[in-house]
Amino acid sequence: MNFDEVIDRRGTNSAKWDRMQAYSGVSPDDGIAMWVADMDFRAPDFLQEAVQGLLDKANYGYFASDEPARQAVAWWMRERHGWDADPEWMSNTAGLGHAIAQVLETFTDPGDEIIIFSPVYHEFSHKIRLCERTVHESPLVIRDGVYHMDFDALEAGLTGREKAMLISSPHNPAGRIWTPDELRRLAAICERHNLLIIADEIHHDLIHPGQNFTPFLVAAPEAAPGTLVLTAASKTFNIAGARLGTVTIPDPEKRSRFQTALIAHQVQPNLLGIELTRAAYSPRGAKWVDTLVAYLAGNAQLFNDGMAQIPGLRAMPMQSTYLAWVDFSGTGMGMDEVLERVDGQARIAPSRGVDFGTGGETCLRFNVGTARPRLQEAITRLQEAFSDLQ
Ligand SMILES: Cc1ncc(COP(=O)(O)O)c(C=O)c1O
Incomplete structure (x- = not known):
């Protein structure tokens, strides 16, 4: 399974990609969806075979x-x-x-x-x-x-x-x-x-x-x-x-x-x-998950390291999941300005921390469950959007 394969989910009735603009104003034309908690990987063979089994029964x-x-x-x-x-x-x-x-x-x-x-x-x-x-x-x-x-x-x-x-x-x-x-x-x-x-x-x-x-x-x-x-x-x-x-x-x-x-x-x-x-x-599923989590942990590390290079950002160390959590309070900016940079300039759509309740007001949640080339692009864009803080 090649997790590095970048797949285009736009126009597939995907909540994450096809509702991004309505959620955050970020256009799918060149935006990167990092909000809804699902992953951008092609389904593994054992799942495709299960669906094929259903189709065969007609x-x-x-x-x-x-x-x-x-x-x-x-x-x-x-x-x-x-x-x-x-x-x-x-x-x-x-x-x-x-x-x-x-x-x-x-x-x-x-x-x-x-x-x-x-x-x-x-x-x-x-x-x-x-x-x-x-x-x-x-x-x-x-x-x-x-x-x-x-x-x-x-x-x-x-x-x-x-x-x-x-x-x-x-x-x-x-x-x-x-x-x-x-x-x-x-x-x-x-x-x-x-x-x-x-x-x-x-x-x-x-x-x-x-x-x-x-x-x-x-x-x-x-x-x-x-x-x-x-x-x-x-x-x-x-x-x-x-x-x-x-x-x-x-x-x-x-x-x-x-x-x-x-x-x-x-x-x-x-x-x-x-x-x-x-x-x-199943045993095949178990093997696949072992590969997946190693990839996700690599993504989480890459993303959090990338965010740590932006002054004032604090990315929480992760023990599981693909849902990174970044606190922007150290930038001294209000969240309107943060979002102007993240959504507006970087064209990235994360989840709003304020929706997660007390303690989330100055945070954004970034879904890093995507192919690494796309993740790297997101990191670069975020670094550019805050480059004046360097
Ligand atoms: C903790 C937790 N519970 C439930 C859900 C949603 O589950 P479902 O898609 O089955 O409604 C999520 C989705 O992100 C979740 O993070």
Whole structure:
């Protein structure tokens, strides 16, 4: 697989490329899309073969069961993450955005507070608000250049109105991997305050070489009765368009409530999602992911080194993911001016940090999941746009 191949996704109904202009004003003619979290790589052969298998059947009628996908998920979790998750504990949803909303609606009530660690994936707060629940931010603090949870401040700030805690593990943005000890501390807090834990582990395969990820229920198995784990093959294998996510619920009563909610809305996974997930979570998929993460880690390093050459910029060291996080506060510029340079002059479209909540106001998130020649071009353009600071 040649990750260096630059592919043109413009005009393919790609959210990242075809909605860039509407999002940021950056024209796709010469702009570089670095916002939506998907990657610009050609799909690997094992996924293409899975789709071909579907085509060969020439029939898209009702399918019997999503069990093949759940079995594949269970295999992957055991092989790659040392987590024994029973396929019977799993329900498939139309992606994890859907899963988050469905979980909130099933297990919390309007007005309930949901704890998130800001700055974090913007859809967390968006979904909480859309579901008419209340966002309870626990701002992350930066120590040694990376994010840490402030456990004391979190507990001191609890009001009793909180119902659940929604975490991104690893964290989006910047890919901090929470340690087993940190996850256990969270589990203990949730136990003390009777909070449901919603562990979104969608980024758990994008672990840079030399780093270790521990699933929530491996770190804190004692928390299983109060925990829901959200996973998907979509970030790892770039198949988000197939809209398939998995919610793993060890507790039988909660699982039954969740499944009833899905059945009520006739939510079923789709044929394509099942076949792609099954093909992805395989020995061939595992080999491909090992190559991918080495490439992504190289991209992250290249990008962060490039940003470090611009005076005043602080790029957070990354342990996982392709979602780089750069703080522009050291330039002394307001974000209007920063964006005038980034979008306007460099013609680069990153995600706005302000949408990630408290702590994100002076930051931009850059998706480095692209071919290295394009990434190098983006770095050069950004350096030029701030060259007067040299
Ligand atoms: C932490 C996290 N959860 C969920 C999602 C979205 O998942 P889906 O595409 O399945 O809705 C993302 C996408 O970036 C994410 O970063």
